[in-house]
Amino acid sequence: MCRNIHQLHNFEPAATSDEVQAAALQYVRKVSGSTKPSKANQEAFDRAVAEIAHITQHLLEDLVTTAPPKNRDIEAAKARERAAKRYATAG
Secondary structure, eight states: OGGGOOOOSSEESOOOHHHHHHHHHHHHHHHHTOSSOOHHHHHHHHHHHHHHHHHHHHHHHHOOOSSOOEEHHHHHHHHHHHHHHHTOOOO
């Protein structure tokens, strides 16, 4: 699951609320150990996702850097290349 949480800071264009929400969902899934909570836990699960997304958005807005923004297409190509090497079959 952790591989599904991607860096969101210092990209142009900035991370969308959907990306922040997806990262929060993955975090809560990982911490709770559940991809789909029971009905008894659904409210707590949803509240945690919303609160973490909210805090994450504030974090991204407050972070500063002197590094130039990264290009999403270039970073995605690098990730695909790493994945191809990681999952390449021998032989």
